[in-house]
Amino acid sequence: MSAITNALAGVIQWLYGIIQNHGWAIVVFTLLVRVVLMPLDISSRKGMRKMAKIQPQLNALQKKYANDKAKLQQKQSELMRKERYNPLSGCLPMLIQLPILFAMFGAMRAIANEQIVRQVFTFLEGGTPTYEGWLWVKNIWMADSLFAPVAPMLSSIQPIGAEVWQSVWNGLSEASRQAILQNVALHVQEFGGTLSFASADALKLALPSITAAMQQMDAFKAAVALMPGFENINLFLFSIQVYVQYNGLLILPVLAGVSQLLMTKVNPQAAGQQPGAQGQTPGMGNFMKYFFPLFSVYICLTSTAAFALYWVTSNLIATGMSYFINVYFDRKDKLTQEQTPLEGTVK
Numbered sequence: 001m002s003a004i005t006n007a008l009a010g011v012i013q014w015l016y017g018i019i020q021n022h023g024w025a026i027v028v029f030t031l032l033v034r035v036v037l038m039p040l041d042i043s044s045r046k047g048m049r050k051m052a053k054i055q056p057q058l059n060a061l062q063k064k065y066a067n068d069k070a071k072l073q074q075k076q077s078e079l080m081r082k083e084r085y086n087p088l089s090g091c092l093p094m095l096i097q098l099p100i101l102f103a104m105f106g107a108m109r110a111i112a113n114e115q116i117v118r119q120v121f122t123f124l125e126g127g128t129p130t131y132e133g134w135l136w137v138k139n140i141w142m143a144d145s146l147f148a149p150v151a152p153m154l155s156s157i158q159p160i161g162a163e164v165w166q167s168v169w170n171g172l173s174e175a176s177r178q179a180i181l182q183n184v185a186l187h188v189q190e191f192g193g194t195l196s197f198a199s200a201d202a203l204k205l206a207l208p209s210i211t212a213a214m215q216q217m218d219a220f221k222a223a224v225a226l227m228p229g230f231e232n233i234n235l236f237l238f239s240i241q242v243y244v245q246y247n248g249l250l251i252l253p254v255l256a257g258v259s260q261l262l263m264t265k266v267n268p269q270a271a272g273q274q275p276g277a278q279g280q281t282p283g284m285g286n287f288m289k290y291f292f293p294l295f296s297v298y299i300c301l302t303s304t305a306a307f308a309l310y311w312v313t314s315n316l317i318a319t320g321m322s323y324f325i326n327v328y329f330d331r332k333d334k335l336t337q338e339q340t341p342l343e344g345t346v347k
Contacts, residue, residue: 005106023134026306030313045325108307112141113160116152117168124180128219137248137305144248144305147240151223154211165197184209187216252308253300257293259315264289267322
């Protein structure tokens, strides 16, 4: 997986070198990924449509041979062979795409971690980072939310690995490193005078000094200041805060939910809703229909705006492709029905 993640991150950075904006680089990259995956999408859609077509016949067989499982399996196999349907043809292409989604999340996280560490060191040096934004988002490496500050939250730097800190630290000039050490020593009495990122244990020892110094930096305190009157808003089981320098307007998370709902409507089989499937209750179908949009909103609220942008762009492109693929297969089925008389297949 790391090889795929590194490859995807390399492509994004290559596009960034041309476009000079990570947001638009991600949009272009997502378009390229969807084009590459188009044959798998077509194959998956073809399999799903074939399954929807023979589902009523499968239901009839299940009803007819409910008390004879061996005969039922035999008849189902005969029907699938006759219709040239492979049970894996619908889900296998989708399963193949899952590692790419996970690798994409890893690539986004790797790039985001490096950018966040650079911003932390800029604060520690005594400056204010120049954030990379995208349209309404001020810092693409933080969440598109009123409830996320423009600056990296201290909680977001905890999971970043020592190798990332070490790589960025080594890339700083000697003057920058000395300024960081002096500022940390100025604000943290227990500071030992040096920072080491050579190992996970060394990073564990360095992080308390880094976070303590960050909390004393005027520029950082201003960037994470809470809006008066909105310091602690209780919503059911959640408590939220609104920042003065908020990072976004919640547009990408909302678009993620809407685009996922639209994609489910255009391609209901992708959400596990198989029309005519016996045993599938309406309640379960409705649950799956709304679970994925809500899950998309949650993911994009808790991830960087960069990943949310990838998610929304991918959904919109996939929805458009699904629509045109469905139009193509509808016309093809219509021509086939006009040329071939209907035949009963359940015997």
